[in-house]
Amino acid sequence: MQKSSLTLFLMLWLPALLFGQSEPLAGAKQKIEAGDFAGARALLNTVLQSDPKNRAALTLRAEARMGQEDHYGAIADLTYALELDSSDHRALNLRGEAKMLLGDDEGAINDFDKAIRLNPKFADAYTNRGLAKYNIEDLQGAYFDFSKALDLGPPDADKYFNRGLLKAELGEYVSAIDDYTKAIELDKEDASLYNYRGVAYYAAGNFKEAIADYDMAIKLDPEDPLKYENRGLARSALEDYEGALADYTRAIELDPEEPDTYNLRGVIKFNLEDHDGAIADYTKAIEIDDTNPVYYDNRALSRMEKEDYQGALEDYTTSIELYPQDPETYYQRALVKIAMNNQYDACLDLKQADMRGSVEAKALLKKHCK
Numbered sequence: 249m250q251k252s253s254l255t256l257f258l259m260l261w262l263p264a265l266l267f268g269q270s271e272p273l274a275g276a277k278q279k280i281e282a283g284d285f286a287g288a289r290a291l292l293n294t295v296l297q298s299d300p301k302n303r304a305a306l307t308l309r310a311e312a313r314m315g316q317e318d319h320y321g322a323i324a325d326l327t328y329a330l331e332l333d334s335s336d337h338r339a340l341n342l343r344g345e346a347k348m349l350l351g352d353d354e355g356a357i358n359d360f361d362k363a364i365r366l367n368p369k370f371a372d373a374y375t376n377r378g379l380a381k382y383n384i385e386d387l388q389g390a391y392f393d394f395s396k397a398l399d400l401g402p403p404d405a406d407k408y409f410n411r412g413l414l415k416a417e418l419g420e421y422v423s424a425i426d427d428y429t430k431a432i433e434l435d436k437e438d439a440s441l442y443n444y445r446g447v448a449y450y451a452a453g454n455f456k457e458a459i460a461d462y463d464m465a466i467k468l469d470p471e472d473p474l475k476y477e478n479r480g481l482a483r484s485a486l487e488d489y490e491g492a493l494a495d496y497t498r499a500i501e502l503d504p505e506e507p508d509t510y511n512l513r514g515v516i517k518f519n520l521e522d523h524d525g526a527i528a529d530y531t532k533a534i535e536i537d538d539t540n541p542v543y544y545d546n547r548a549l550s551r552m553e554k555e556d557y558q559g560a561l562e563d564y565t566t567s568i569e570l571y572p573q574d575p576e577t578y579y580q581r582a583l584v585k586i587a588m589n590n591q592y593d594a595c596l597d598l599k600q601a602d603m604r605g606s607v608e609a610k611a612l613l614k615k616h617c618k
Contacts, residue, residue, distance in 0.1 A: 270295070272291045272292070272294065272295050273291075273292075273295065273304055273305060273308060275291055276288040276291040276292050276295075276305075276308050276309075276312070277308060279291065279312075280308065280311050280312055280315060283315065285312040285313075285315035285316045286312075286316070288308065288309075288311075288312040288315075289309055289312045289313070289316075292305050292308055292309040292312065293309070296309070301332055303329045303332050303333055303336065303339075306325045306326070306328055306329040306332075307325070307326065307329050307336075307338070307339050307342065309325050310322040310323075310325040310326045310329070310339075310342060310343075310346070311342065313325065314342075314345070314346055314349070317349075319346040319347075319349050319350050320346075320350070322342070322343070322346045323343055323346045323347065323350075326339050326340075326342055326343040326346065327343065330343070335366055337362075337363040337364075337366040337367040337370055337373070338363075340359045340360070340362050340363040340366070340373075341359070341360065341363045341370065341372060341373045341376060343359050344356040344357070344358075344359030344360045344363065344373070344376055344377075344380070345376055347359060348376065348379065348380050348383070353380040353381075353383045353384050354384070356376070356377075356380045357377055357380045357381065357384075360373045360374075360376055360377035360380065361377070364377070369400055370400075371396075371397045371400035371401065371407075372397070374393045374394070374396045374397040374400065375393065375394065375397040375406075375407055375410065377393045378390040378391075378392075378393030378394040378397065378410065378414075379410070381393060382414065387414060387417065387418060390414055391411070391414055391415070391418070394407065394410050394411035394414060395411060398411065403430070403434060404434065405430075405431040405432075405434040405435035405438065405441070406431075408427045408428070408430045408431035408434070409427070409428065409431045409440075409441060409444070411427050412424045412425075412426075412427030412428040412431065412444065412445075412448070413444065415427060416444070416447070416448050416451065421448045421449075421451050421452040422452060424448045425445055425448045425449065425452070428441055428444055428445035428448060429445065432445065437468060438468075439464075439465045439466075439467075439468035439469035439472070439475070440465070440469075442461040442462070442464040442465040442468070443461065443462065443465040443472075443474070443475050443478065445461045446458040446459075446460075446461030446462045446465065446478060446479075446482070447478060449461060450478070450481065450482050450485070455482045455483075455485045455486050456486070458478075458479075458482040459479055459482045459483065459486075462475055462478050462479035462482065463479070466479065471502060472502070473498075473499035473500075473502035473503040473506065473509065474499070476495040476496070476498045476499040476502070477495065477496065477499045477508075477509055477512065479491075479495045480492040480493075480495035480496045480499065480512060480513075480516075481512070483495060484512075484515070484516060484519075487519075489516050489519050489520050490520075492512075492516050493513065493516045493517070493520070496509055496512050496513035496516060497513065500513065505536060506536075507532075507533040507534075507536040507537040507540065507543065508533070510529040510530070510532045510533040510536070511529065511530060511533045511540075511542065511543055511546060513529045514526040514527075514528075514529035514530045514533065514546055514547075514550070515546065517529060518546070518549065518550055518553075521553075523550040523551075523553045523554050524554075526546075526547075526550040527547055527550045527551065527554075530543050530544075530546050530547035530550065531547065534547070539570060540570075541566075541567040541568075541570040541571040541574070541577070542567075544563040544564070544566045544567040544570070545563070545564070545567050545576075545577060545580070547559075547563050548560040548561075548563035548564050548567070548580065548584070549580075551563065552583075552584065552587075555587075557584050557587050557588045558588075560584045561581065561584050561585070561588070564577055564580055564581035564584060565581065568581065573604065574604070575600075575601040575602075575603075575604035575605055575606035575609065576601070576606065578597045578598070578600040578601035578604065578606070578609070579597070579598065579601040579606050579608055579609045579612075581597050582594040582595075582597035582598045582601065582609070582612070585597060586616065591616065591617075594616065594617075595613070595616065595617035598612055598613040598616070598617060599613065599617070
């Protein structure tokens with residue numbers, strides 16, 4: 249069964265520029281804060297026509313451009329602003345964000361490094377550098393930066409979330425739970441925080457606590473299928489198959505095109521000995537994604553329970569075609585062939601499974617294939 253995948257999210261930090269704001273600049277900043285990026289750019293274009301070296305206007309226009317996802321334009325504005333004053337740590341931080349959004353994490357880190365050298369207490373630059381380091385899989389570096397951003401303060405739910413997510417990825421689930429808890433204390437209405445803490449509880453084996461968090465996440469955001477899928481996993485771990493079945497069914501109602509949820513519901517139906525229902529769910533998963541060998545393996549197991557040996561044989565064969573390295577699939581296909589009294593071919597599969605490290609196959613090979 250599959251756990252939910254975790255990803256870091258990127259927050260756009262808009263620097264609070266400190267300058268003697270003219271009325272157009274103040275108006276442009278208000279428009280940016282209100283999400284009227286086109287209106288802000290129009291005002292700033294007017295300012296820059298008469299004063300093309302106005303660094304404040306260049307930086308604000310870069311913010312407006314980023315709001316419109318014109319990251320290359322933002323970088324151009326910020327690069328010119330930095331040519332006018334290379335000591336502007338906020339402009340460096342913002343340019344680093346634009347580079348990161350374009351996938352240039354190394355270039356972004358270079359800008360964040362410069363910003364931090366200019367202002368070692370610039371918490372936002374540490375946060376952003378941590379995100380960029382995460383992207384290049386420098387997890388220890390990201391951990392340091394997220395921690396430094398929190399040390400510099402002020403307390404912030406998103407910063408605790410970032411570090412908690414990183415700790416969870418490093419397998420430090422108890423410590424991750426602590427960070428998620430601090431984030432929740434600062435933002436009790438964010439459903440995703442409860443969901444991620446639930447994932448950490450689940451990974452740590454605390455299924456009841458995970459369910460309590462998923463309950464809260466669903467209460468705050470009842471239209472997200474992933475939260476029901478996560479709760480279904482925790483309920484399944486506690487063998488609450490009826491509860492898990494209800495959760496997966498609701499997840500499917502919300503997102504009927506997610507194959508993994510049908511597969512997970514099929515597993516529950518298998519455990520409830522509803523093999524026809526399980527086969528129907530695995531078949532639906534395969535209709536949506538016919539490249540995942542797990543779906544074929546699971547359907548084969550249910551077909552074996554119904555003594556549909558030919559169907560099971562076909563499923564295992566397809567699974568092997570998709571992923572020929574799995575010893576378990578050869579072993580299971582051998583069992584099907586033994587049930588079909590095809591001893592010779594069963595022994596060929598057992599040899600393949602044995603070659604790939606299957607202990608069960610080695611024992612059965614000695615017994616059936618002398």
